[in-house]
Amino acid sequence: LKEDLREPKALMKDLLISVTNFFRDQESMEVIGQRIIPEIVKNKREDDAVRVWIAGCATGEEAYSIAMMLNETLSPMPRPLKLQVFASDLDADAVAVAREGFYSEAEVADLTAERLQRFFLREYDGYRIRREIREQILFAEHNIIKDPPFSRLDLITCRNVLIYLNRSAQSRILETIHFALNSGGYLFLGSSESVEVASDFFTTVDKEHHVFQSRPVPTRPVFPVPDISLRPPPTNLFDRQKTFQELKAIERLEYVDLHQRLLEEIAPPSVVINEEYEIVHLSDHAGAYLQITGGEPTNNLLKLIRPELRIDLRTALYQAVQNRQPVETHPLKVQTDDGVRNVRLNIRTVFREGDGTKGFLLVAFAEDGPTRQPFKKPPPETASGVPIAKQLEDELIHSKSQLRATVEQYEVQQEELRASNEELQAMNEELRSAAEELETSKEELQSINEELTTVNQELKIKIEELSQSNNDFTNLMNSTDIGTIFLDRGQRVKLFTPRARDTFNLIPSDINRPLLHITHKFLYEGLESDLDDVTSTLHKVEREVETVDHRWYMMRILPYRTSDDLIDGIVLTVLDITPIKNAATDLETARGEIEIRVDERTSELRTANVALFSEVEERRQSEEVRHRLLAQLVRAQEAERRRLARDLHDQLGQQLTALRLTLETLKGESERREDLGPDIDALLAITEQLDSDIDFLAWELRPLALDDLGLSDALRVYVRRWSEHFNIVGQFHSDGFETERLLPELENHLYRVTQEALNNVAKHSKASQVEVLLEKRGRDAVLIIEDNGVGLSEPPQNYHTMGMTSMRERIALVAGKFDIEFTPGKGTTIFVRVPIEIPKE
Structure with a gap:
């Protein structure tokens, strides 16, 4: 020091x-x-x-x-x-x-x-x-x-x-x-x-x-306390020039002293005491009634007052404080240095609220009579004994008065002690309750101690986990190829990985230094502005920057976010992308070469495409011609069938009818010849069967119901007659075409598809039941033909028979769809969907 x-x-x-x-x-x-x-x-x-x-x-x-x-x-x-x-x-x-x-x-x-x-x-x-x-x-x-x-x-x-x-x-x-x-x-x-x-x-x-x-009482002068140092002692405090505050205080004291001296001339001696009966001020002549005894010095008035006045003074002070009013005693004789004096004690108190002198008491010594007797040893008794009796009587009256005051004081103190006793009992109860609470608290502390022991163990485990995590983090930092620098909010370096030294000239002592004070190898001057932008906008910045040794790095700058999602700095990472950059350059060169080759190949393909387009156009035109020819062929076929059916019905039917009539006539005439009867019956049976077959063949070639009643009724009649002819159960259902008819061409194609499908069922499926469904779905007509036969043995696309090809081509002519589903041993289902309105070519 x-x-x-x-x-x-x-x-x-x-x-x-x-x-x-x-x-x-x-x-x-x-x-x-x-x-x-x-x-x-x-x-x-x-x-x-x-x-x-x-x-x-x-x-x-x-x-x-x-x-x-x-x-x-x-x-x-x-x-x-x-x-x-x-x-x-x-x-x-x-x-x-x-x-x-x-x-x-x-x-x-x-x-x-x-x-x-x-x-x-x-x-x-x-x-x-x-x-x-x-x-x-x-x-x-x-x-x-x-x-x-x-x-x-x-x-x-x-x-x-x-x-x-x-x-x-x-x-x-x-x-x-x-x-x-x-x-x-x-x-x-x-x-x-x-x-x-x-x-x-x-x-x-x-x-x-x-x-x-x-309180409005004078303050003793306040002098500064000198500093404690090794310097020479200051000059005498009383010889120096006084400050303004000290002069004001001294001036105030002089006025008080002047007033005090003037009052001393006309007022009796007095003493000012506080609530503890300690003297705070006394007049010049009040010392005559005080007596300093041996022992520890004190300023308590009850200890300094002369013994003759002590009891009366104590009683008067008590009464003045308790009753809060002035008290005056009877004349008391007191032995002073100047002789015996008759003195009355006047007690004045200050208990007014708001008065700064509240709590002070004034004790005045009022003397009775102007004369003072020199001190003489009193005689033991007078001749008559009257003065002694009078004196004893006065003392007895005075003692009774003091005793009465003492009794009152004792009663008051007894009440106070009783109240104090009750308070102590209440305190005792509180202490007992507090002891019980402490006992409970002790048990709680023991429980808390056990919990703390458990928590301490958990903390040890956490510390070990954190130590392991720290070791992992350190190894990760040392092994990563990404240079990373962590900055605080003042852009000062907090931490960096070893690879960050490839681009920034960092040393271990650079921790807490601003990053901008550290040199780097980048051919880039916008680092400071990028850091400020990230700090202000909190948006990530990515840039490809080149170094002085012609290497390329991907630099990313992003905010440092804590686990509470607070921004506490900046993270800067640099990754060497020189191989990627070189590969990109090579790729760009190769891309240019490929584009040249692609242009050359594109020109060749364009020429080939033109030729191919011409060929496709020719084939499309050929397909259109084929479709037109096919349509014409179908129409010609239908016309020929109509002609054949009419010829079979009109010519061959009439001839068969004439033949049957002739045979019946011969049968009538052959009754005379019994040997001709069976032959003629056989010929009649053959003729009837031939007539039925020709009629069915004509009906198959062109049913009159298709032209007169429409597709729905024609199919219903056809399925019924087909079922009767081949002895196979056939059912037909129609929905949506009760009142509406399709175009004749559509009705013809759907009828022929149904006819071909049922013929295939009769020839190949070995079915016992067939269902035909015709319904309207939106703007399409749907035809479904389903049997319970043996099904197909191969996929439908492998069948190139005349009947299968005819069905597909008919549906294709009206822009429809033709599908076949089958399960071996469980039958076959044909689905046909055609638009109600045939699209124009």
Whole structure:
């Protein structure tokens, strides 16, 4: 400490305790805001100022709390009073923090939402006191023990400062505070502090919340305490020139002294004591009634008063305090240095609310008679004995009066003791309850201890897992081929991988250095702007950049996001893409060559395509011709069938009818010849069968019902006659074509497909049942033919018979679809779908 001048400052820094928070001791602060501050404002004129001093303000939370309450009281006024708040502390660093007025979210957690919105501004990672509040407070580095105080103050808060000082320092600080306060000003102390060492300067306003009021009594001169150092001692304090505050104090003392001397001339001797009966002031001649005895020095009046007056004085003081009214004793004889005097004790008290002298008592010694007798040893008795009896009678009356007062005092004390006993019993019950709660708390602590043991074990496991994760992360960082640099919000380097050194000239000591202060190998000047863009927009930036050694890297810059989705910096990654870049260049070259070859091949294909298109056109035209020819062939075939059916019906049918009639005639004539009868019957049977077959053949070639009734009725008749002819059960169902007919061409093709399909069933399927369905589905006509025969032995596309080809071509002529489904051994199903309106070619 002696050799290094910095050590005393470091020691002082360690000794200072800057512990505070907003609205500390909420109930006490409410007393200040709701009771004390309105009382201060009530006694102010419009041109007055409210002056407040927060001594020991630490980092400023208490100063701003007082300022908030003052503003809440003053702002509703029509013309708010001027406000001056002084805040001081010995710690310069704490004062600097207080001036900034910036606090974290945890530090403002105790504030209400209304005060937080009214007196604070939200910033990125905390809150800042609004400028108008900060401008009302003057923060200063100040030593309350040695530096001159602020003056003319209405309120001083000095909380949790006195507890760290001895009694002499406490007394000096309280004298300084009393000097700085206006008469009737208020003092606000901490929960463990009081004004016991200076009770004559302050009266108690709220004992529970440690609020005191300055009494209008003179303050002893306050002199600065010199610094403790190795410098030569300062000059005599009484020889130096006095400060303005000291001159004012001395001037005030001189007026008080003048007034005191004038009163001494006409007033009886007197003593002023406080509530503890300690003398705070006495007049010049009051010492005649005091007597200093051996032992420890004291200023208690009951110990200094002469023994003859002690009992009466004690009784009078008790009565004055209990009844709160003046008390005057009967004349008392007292032995003084000048002889025996007759004295009356007059007790005057101050108990008026709002009076700064509340709690003081004035004891006046009023002498009876102007004469004073010199002290003489009284004779043991007189001749008549009358004076002695009179004296004993007076003493007896006086003793009875004292006894009565003592009894009253005893009764009062007994009541107080009874009340105290009840309070002690209640306290005992509370202590017993507290003991039970402590026992419960002990069990809870044991349970908590076990839980903590479990949690500790879990934490050990977590630490091992974190250690393993850290090792994995370290190995990942060292093994990855991606150069990565982690930056904080100030764009300073926090961490980087070894491959980041390929592009940035980084060394281990570059941690916490700004990245822009470190050189790199990129032929790129926009790194700073990219970092700023990512910080402001939070969007990722990707760029391909080239280095001085002609290598290419993919650089990505993106925000660093925490697990809580907060932005806490920037992540910059660089990946060597030189092989990819070279491959891309080679690919581009190859692409150019391929494009040339493709152009050449495209030209060749274009020529071939033209030729192919011509060939396709020729084939299309040939197909159209084939379709037209096929349609003509089908129409010619239908016409020929119609002609054949008509010829068979008209010519051959008539001839067969004539033959049958002739045979019947011969049969009638052959009755005479019995040998010709059977032959003629056989010929008639053959003729009838031939007539039926020719009729069925003509009907198959062209049914008249198709032209007259339509497809639905024609198919119903055909299925019935087919079923009768081949002895196979056949069923026909129709839906949608009861009243509507199709185009003749469509009806003809669908009829022929049905006819061909049923002929195939009769010839090949070995079926016992056939169903034919004709229905209308939207704009299409659907024909379904299903049997329960043996089915097809091969897929339909392998069948190239005349009948199968004819069905497909007929349906293709009307732009329809022809499908066959089969299951070996379970039959075959033919599906035909044709548009109701045949599309034009």
